[in-house]
Amino acid sequence: MFKKSWLAGLDPATRQGMKEQTQPKPTRGKFSLLRQLCNLIPNHLVPQLAREHAVEERSRTFRPWSHVVSLLYAQLTHALGLNDVCDALRLHSGPLSAIRGATPPSKNALSYANRERNPKLAEALFWTMLEHLQQLHPGFGAGRRPKFAFRFKRLIHVVDSTTIQLVARCMDWAKHRRRKAAAKCHVRLNLQTFLPRFALVDTAGQHDNRRAHELCAGVQAGEIVIFDKAYMDFEHLADLCLREVFWVTRAKDNLQCRVVRRLQHGRAGNILRDDLIQLTGPARKSYPVWLRRVVALVEVDGELREMVFLTNNLEWSAQTIADLYRCRWQIEVFFKQIKQTLQLADFLGNSANAVRWQVWTALLLYVLLRFCAWLSQWGHSFTRLFALLRSALWQKLELRSLLQVYGDSRRRRTLSRHAAAGLSGRIRMMLWDSRLA
Secondary structure (H helix, E strand, C coil), rough: CCCHHHHCCCCHHHHHHHHHHHCCCCCEECCHHHHHHHCCCCCCCHHHHHHCCHHHCCCCCCHHHHHHHHHHHHHHHHCHHHHHHHHHHHHHHHHHHHHCCCCCCCCHHHHHHHHCCHHHHHHHHHHHHHHHHHHCCCCCCCCCHHHHHHCCCEEEEEEEEEEEEEEECCCHHEEECCCEEEEEEEEEEEHHHCCEEEEEEEECCCCHHHHHHHHHCCCCCCCCCEECHHHHHHHHHHHHCCCCCCEEEEECCCCCEEEEEECCCCCCCCCCEEEECCCECCHHCCCCCCEEEEEEEEEECCEEEEEEEEEEECCCCCCHHHHHHHHCCCCHHHHHHHHHCCCCCCCCCCCCHHHHHHHHHHHHHHHHHHHHHHHHHCCCCHHHHHHHHHHHCCCCCCCHHHHHHHHCCCCCCCHHHHHHHHHHHHHHHHHHHHHHH
């Protein structure tokens, strides 16, 4: 009685404002969201790669395509174990079979596939899909670079690694400390597109600088690569100079050098020193030419910290070198997205192959979701995109319509300022009248 009375007392303009602010619903479709996401992978691709990596001939009832779909589903649902994946897919075996005949696995079949099948298939699938999507839509990945990167027409690469914690007592192959085990994912990220250009999944026992040559092998002349001091190897830096690649990194605390020329006298803003240096000691044999050293105050977590940068470019301003290194922190955003959103905390197997299958599938899903976000002009965070799709995987909704409805940051499910003010005032008056009555 009270609800009808106060709604009836609203003026027509206020009721009309409430109707206009109602958010539209996504369009109903013929396929589930999971099927539409898997359909982004060409029909021939997984069987072709399975034949190339000798996986097809060893698979009987559990086909490689079903394996890929099962691992994508495990990522999307944050499955904690094999039973979570197998039971859920068995319950949805009907809609699952519509995804190009995919079949639900048994626990033993999925465990055996993760342990015995070559993870190079998943790696090749990731790189092939990334290339396919960029050829299909050349603009995919554009518009993500930070404002500072617009000053450069050159490609800017950022190299770093992230550690994936594992269970030491179950994974002897990944032990790198007394009571710890971990895998490490090395990534070379294109700063302009915010997409990986090279990735390597390995144990955490080896030092990062041993992978520096492999990570930067594809960097072309004239491009810029930025990496942390953990990747600093003077033979590698000399090789980059010979290939005419510009690089920026941080200096280690035990760097042995002498100042050849001072390019700046006194402090200039946050730049404390700008010098040309010559390495001394054993490192001089690996890198005999001059280097540039910039000492600057950089804001980290609201505090200014002194950092020492090294580069082989003698023309950029000192502030440009400091700003370039700050761009390196963008790769931490990338690692945060894949580690906090995708399933890289609980693994479906203890073997090295199982871990690599899951990591490469997570990277594949990241690229697929980024592509869907780009097509629909998603305006919110990657975490919200993942949560939205996870909540409606088996629903038959148009994927692009769903993301456009929920991803438009300009739409708000709130009343306009005038309608809200009129509504709140009218409600207060009616509540007061009801108390008096």
